[in-house]
Amino acid sequence: MEREKGQRIPRDTQEAKAKTKVRERSGKNWRITVAKIVLVPLLLFFSVVIGLMIGYGVVGHKPASEVLDLGTYKHMWDLLFAET
Template sequence: MTATTRSNEPGKRSSSGRMIARVVWMSIKLLIIPVLCVAALIVGLAIGYVVLGDKPLSDVFDFNTWKHMYDLVFAEGG
């Protein structure tokens, strides 16, 4: 019996390597839009709150700031 030899050419990849590369590429393509949307939301909140509202940037990431805004918007009009 003779052992089969594998081709160690640098240009050829195994089928499992191609499958892993396709899965990684598809994951990147699926995640890029949500990641960009979240980044745009954070940048938009920061610009709007700091530039338009003349408030410090640290208040953008404070939970109590957004709770207060929620309470103002959805308050009962008495």
């Protein structure tokens, strides 16, 4: 079969090899993907709780355990929306 001027010769390029490697790895990395989906929100939650405890305990000079009390947030809500 003759080829015209300017046509590429089909061969395995580095790009094609990289695509097959990605396909091969994607089946093995499902554990890493699941770990990311579970760990990222969990780490974000704990960082928010620790940040609230540091802010309330160190900056506010209050007991850090009150961060976990629902009454604290009810009191803040009442302070914010008392006049509305």
